[in-house]
Amino acid sequence: MSEFFTLLKGGNKPSLLAAVMNTVIAIMKGIAFFFTGNVAMFAETMHSIGDAANQYFVFIGSALSKKAPTQRFPNGFGRLLNLVLLGAVLVVGIMAYETIVEGWHQLTHPVEAEGFIISVVVLSIAIILEFAVLYKAGKEVLHEAGVKGGIMAPVTTSFGHLNRAKPATKLVFMEDLVATSGGVLALIAVLIAHFTGFLAIEGAASIAIGLMMFYVVMKVFLENARGAIGETDEQMVNHIAHVLLDHPGVRDIKELEVVKEGEFLHVETKIEIDPELSIKEADELQDLLAQLILSQPSVDDVLVTFDADDGETHWKHLSTRPESLPPLREPKA
Incomplete structure (x- = not known):
């Protein structure tokens, strides 16, 4: 009780x-x-x-x-x-x-x-x-x-x-x-x-x-x-895609899902990164990107996985960021 x-x-x-x-x-x-x-x-x-x-x-x-x-x-x-x-x-x-x-x-x-x-x-x-x-x-x-x-x-x-x-x-x-x-x-x-x-x-x-x-x-x-x-939030898919692709460590986005869970959003993404990164560098980048996504509006849960950059562009439907969304947020220190 x-x-x-x-x-x-x-x-x-x-x-x-x-x-x-x-x-x-x-x-x-x-x-x-x-x-x-x-x-x-x-x-x-x-x-x-x-x-x-x-x-x-x-x-x-x-x-x-x-x-x-x-x-x-x-x-x-x-x-x-x-x-x-x-x-x-x-x-x-x-x-x-x-x-x-x-x-x-x-x-x-x-x-x-x-x-x-x-x-x-x-x-x-x-x-x-x-x-x-x-x-x-x-x-x-x-x-x-x-x-x-x-x-x-x-x-x-x-x-x-x-x-x-x-x-x-x-x-x-x-x-x-x-x-x-x-x-x-x-x-x-x-x-x-x-x-x-x-x-x-x-x-x-x-x-x-x-x-x-x-x-x-x-x-x-x-x-x-x-x-x-379980509905996809298309605006937040576009918003988080901008957030990720603006980061220098991200080569491409292979998969990105943003699903509404009541008042909150659940995010799963597979990102292509530099295959030359060490395990430690990749681990630090994964933590940083997870915190970056979690700092965005209404995001409560995130799963970030990596794949080696294959030289092909997979994420081709990035559109202009809608004005109805708040400014991009940086994770808190």
């Missing part, structure tokens, strides 16, 4: 913050729905409950994925995060279904809700809180991508660097983007229904929120299904 709580300290912090915040928001919205019966408020309550449950799963999964390899599981637990996220999206999927069903009922058989002021106040507060979580998640996206920006960068520049964020951070960002957008949509629907009497708009808003939730479900499911199987 003590190991479990120790691992929790290394869990994804944005997901924990988002989970706690969405729990508070879900309680607020649930109370408001109880007193008003507003369908748009019901949709937002389901959305926040789904997000909170999902993000608690993500936090625990990200923590457990950092558990050290054991004799029974020698490859470690990195992909456990992908499996947890696959399970977590089922919760959001169920909530999305309930949201759409309730929205359809309101759309086809509109019922006037009570407590207009309560709905507006609660939704306004929820939008502010959800935007705060979105902003924090955006900052974490930029941090994990190694990118600096101005005060608005977390909600502008972060979109272009989502592919470099950890799976848990990416999920929190996407969920709270949808949550903030859904809150604004629900608020607009409540205002229109109150001032125009067009009650069906609340049902339409509920359906739209449910569909946005389903989008997150499909996006997260597909990404983590690939991660659970």
Whole structure:
């Protein structure tokens, strides 16, 4: 049990913050729905409950994925995060279904809700809180991508660097983007229904929120299904190829694999070197290159093997280094 709580300290912090915040928001919205019966408020309550449950799963999964390899599981637990996220999206999927069903009922058989002021106040507060979580998640996206920006960068520049964020951070960002957008949509629907009497708009808003939730479900499911199987990170393959070929001791790259393991990357490479090097020199070069690769973003495990240079060029698909990656890093002394 003590190991479990120790691992929790290394869990994804944005997901924990988002989970706690969405729990508070879900309680607020649930109370408001109880007193008003507003369908748009019901949709937002389901959305926040789904997000909170999902993000608690993500936090625990990200923590457990950092558990050290054991004799029974020698490859470690990195992909456990992908499996947890696959399970977590089922919760959001169920909530999305309930949201759409309730929205359809309101759309086809509109019922006037009570407590207009309560709905507006609660939704306004929820939008502010959800935007705060979105902003924090955006900052974490930029941090994990190694990118600096101005005060608005977390909600502008972060979109272009989502592919470099950890799976848990990416999920929190996407969920709270949808949550903030859904809150604004629900608020607009409540205002229109109150001032125009067009009650069906609340049902339409509920359906739209449910569909946005389903989008997150499909996006997260597909990404983590690939991660659970073991997906190559093409950008980091190119990045590490640059790192290796820039070193004077490397003649060529024969093989290079960079596989996502949850939040981290596993790297295996076979490198061609000068066949005249002594065993000691080759051993020192192997250690140096391993440390160089380990110092790159998100790399947690590396295996470097050597082969004698045969005079042929094997690595021919080196492309221009993408701007979305951080600068090349040197290993710490």
